[in-house]
Amino acid sequence: MSGFLRAVLALGLAFLYAPILVLAVYSFNASSLVTVWGGFSTRWYAALFADEPLIASAWVSLRVALLSGAIATVLGTLAALALGRHGRFRTRKLLTGLVFAPMVMPEVIIGLSLLLLFVGIGLDRGILTIVIAHATFCTGFVAVVVGARLRGLDRTLEEAAADLGAGPLRVFATVTLPLVAPAILAGFLLAFTLSLDDLVIASFVSGPGATTLPMRLYSQVRLGVNPEINAASTLLVVAVTAAVLAASRLTARR
Amino acid sequence: MSAPGPGSSGGWRARLVRLPPLLWLTAFFLVPFLITLKISLSDAATAMPPYLPVLDWQAGLEGWSSFLEALDFENYAILWFDSFYREAALSSLAYAGAASLVLVLVGTPLAYALARAPARWQALLVALVVVPFWTSFLIRVYAWIAILKPEGLLNAALLRLGLIAAPLEILNTPTAVMIGLVYAYLPFMVLPLYAVMSRLDGTLREAAADLGAGPVRVFLTVTLPLAAPGIAAGALLCFIPMIGEFIIPDLLGGSDTLMLGRVLWSEFFSNRDWPLASAVAVLMLLIVIGPVVLFRDAGAREAGR
Numbered sequence: 001m002s003g004f005l006r007a008v009l010a011l012g013l014a015f016l017y018a019p020i021l022v023l024a025v026y027s028f029n030a031s032s033l034v035t036v037w038g039g040f041s042t043r044w045y046a047a048l049f050a051d052e053p054l055i056a057s058a059w060v061s062l063r064v065a066l067l068s069g070a071i072a073t074v075l076g077t078l079a080a081l082a083l084g085r086h087g088r089f090r091t092r093k094l095l096t097g098l099v100f101a102p103m104v105m106p107e108v109i110i111g112l113s114l115l116l117l118f119v120g121i122g123l124d125r126g127i128l129t130i131v132i133a134h135a136t137f138c139t140g141f142v143a144v145v146v147g148a149r150l151r152g153l154d155r156t157l158e159e160a161a162a163d164l165g166a167g168p169l170r171v172f173a174t175v176t177l178p179l180v181a182p183a184i185l186a187g188f189l190l191a192f193t194l195s196l197d198d199l200v201i202a203s204f205v206s207g208p209g210a211t212t213l214p215m216r217l218y219s220q221v222r223l224g225v226n227p228e229i230n231a232a233s234t235l236l237v238v239a240v241t242a243a244v245l246a247a248s249r250l251t252a253r254r
Numbered sequence: 255m256s257a258p259g260p261g262s263s264g265g266w267r268a269r270l271v272r273l274p275p276l277l278w279l280t281a282f283f284l285v286p287f288l289i290t291l292k293i294s295l296s297d298a299a300t301a302m303p304p305y306l307p308v309l310d311w312q313a314g315l316e317g318w319s320s321f322l323e324a325l326d327f328e329n330y331a332i333l334w335f336d337s338f339y340r341e342a343a344l345s346s347l348a349y350a351g352a353a354s355l356v357l358v359l360v361g362t363p364l365a366y367a368l369a370r371a372p373a374r375w376q377a378l379l380v381a382l383v384v385v386p387f388w389t390s391f392l393i394r395v396y397a398w399i400a401i402l403k404p405e406g407l408l409n410a411a412l413l414r415l416g417l418i419a420a421p422l423e424i425l426n427t428p429t430a431v432m433i434g435l436v437y438a439y440l441p442f443m444v445l446p447l448y449a450v451m452s453r454l455d456g457t458l459r460e461a462a463a464d465l466g467a468g469p470v471r472v473f474l475t476v477t478l479p480l481a482a483p484g485i486a487a488g489a490l491l492c493f494i495p496m497i498g499e500f501i502i503p504d505l506l507g508g509s510d511t512l513m514l515g516r517v518l519w520s521e522f523f524s525n526r527d528w529p530l531a532s533a534v535a536v537l538m539l540l541i542v543i544g545p546v547v548l549f550r551d552a553g554a555r556e557a558g559r
Contacts (some may be wrong), residue, residue: 002469005367009379012364016386016440019397022407026400045488075275082272089268091276098279104491104549106498106542108515109535113286113520116293116532119303136282139275168267190388197390200500200515203523216391221392221505225400233393240388 009199020237044231054216054232061213064127068134069192075135076142076191077184083143084150110137111204118205125207133205134195141194142187149183150176158247186247193240197227268427287539295325305529342512343537349503349513350496353435354489357384360436361443362485366477368444369451380448382433387441395434395505402430402506426508434502438494446491450484451477490549494542514538 008224029047031038048054079099083092114133118125153176161171199214206212215230220229296305307324331341364383371379386394401407402425409421424430454477462472500515507513514534522531 004469005363006372008367009371010441012360012367013379013382013443015437016383019394019401019437020386020389022395022401023397075278079269081277082268082275086268089272091272095272095276095279097277100549101414101546102279102283102481104494104542104546106495106515106538108498108500108518109265109290109538110283112518112531112535113290114282116289116528117282117286120289123258132282136279139279143275164351192279193388197392199392214390217392217396218501221396221399225403227395230415233390236393237389241385244381244385244388248377248384 023230024234024237027234029225029227031232034226043229045235047228047233048231051228053211054213055070057211057213057216060127060210064130064134064197064202064212065192066132068138068195069188071187072138072142072191073129073184073196075139076187077146077180079139079143080146080150084147097164099140099143101140103138105137106196107137107200108204111201114201115204115253125205126210129205129207130202130210130212133201137198137201138191138194141190141239142184146180146183146189149155149180153179190245191241196236228243257316260459263509264314290532290535292325293529294329295327296529296532297324297326297328298527300531303528304526318549329530330537332530333533333537338512339517339534339537342514342517343541345512346497346514346538347541349431349435350493350499353432353496355494356432357439357443357492358485361440361488362478363480364440364472365444365447365451366481368448374455376452383441383444387445391438392501394438395501398430398434398437398506399425402433425506426511428507428511430506431503431511435496435499436507437497438502442492445489446488447481447484450481450487454460454480485551490545494545494549497542499537514541 026037028040028042029036029038030041030043048135051188074101077097082089082095083099086092111133114129114136115125116202123129157179158171158175161175162168191220197214198212199218202212203215203218215227219228293305293357296307298304299306307321307447368376368379403409404421404423404425406425408424409418412418413421418554424433458476458480459472462476463469467475498515498518500519503511503513503516504519507516514537518534518538520529521527521534
């Protein structure tokens, strides 16, 4: 590897991490001015755990992420199986479009159109509507992760099981499922973090009493930089990093 | 086509596999669009729901005809003739286009360096690029406020180094929006590019080098043409959501930063004009539909491989 490429890597990673590091360092700042260092302190973490509305919204987010992640995992895995193993079928083009489009569609469009649907059918806005919305936009991501693993699978294993007399369901349960299980788990983790992170879609479809963590953080961020948000952010980054490391170990092990 | 799996033959089991995602996404992705389209033709009203007409199911055929008669293209006329919305659309295109270009210029060398890194370091380096991708978008944008503001860290560092005499005004300017866009979307650009570049046949590079091409020439004449589809896919993956970006212009741009996502947001939340917000959504959709189809086809090719 040349010195030039090494410099590119170093610069690229520095650009990606410098803002996050600054954020984490200043969460331990004793001063309430975010840009002036006033000595080391964990007071903002203490303030964080005493902030009841913030804790409550963290619980809302956690419940929404678990539920919508689970639904997206089921739907995404089924979609990946249909697209990866079913060959040609009449609705294939439609399904492909419906799975891939929400991944790139601007969030404001997804949020607004789902809200209009919920109002139209008279569904009360709250945790349920956020769960539905998040499951919808996360399904594609699960389908991509599981689909990649399905493509990498040795088809001869499944064929061998079928030749030995196993029915389709049995082949799936004893050969395919165990082999794609790590990707399904990785897909769930991805859907979970995407749901945990979403501000825009949740803002449209949530109702009174269902404020998610990003919605709470956003309303505080609009008032200005605040060390307590730095502390909350640092905790979130640490949690996500742990989840990514776990997921990459799951998918790396073959 | 004949591979085993639940219901690979196209029987009832196969339908059981594809029906749930198909029904769910039709109900919660396709149908909502059609509703948005319909409401973009309605008029705003001070009621709940805040638009007119509302279809009266009980009135039968008569209800339908009076409902259809009340629909019009007034909101689209507003979008077309009011320069505010035209400027918002053009400025969204300009920001997304310029940021995509910068992302290609920054992301390509970075992805290439990742792909050429020693094998034992590669998994770790890729994980390092992935972590920000998974880290909260809101938090990553928020982090830049403390860096870019007048009394922020960047200005403090530049002042101390004596490079500037007075703090630069960066936050709440187009520059800050560009920095935010490039920073937040960089992992989206690098990951698909890396996926393509790490699959490239290394012997082609070696052959070019053996024939006397220097590293720059090898990159430009061998790697770059082969990676072009990946570069295009990465740029699309960034361009499309950036058109509707809300968080970055809202937190880093000034109050005069016009982008469609932000216009839609304020029409909805501040002005409570649902029909006009719907028309903005349809306009945005018309802008991104071409790129979305391109992206879907790329995804379908990938899935069919």
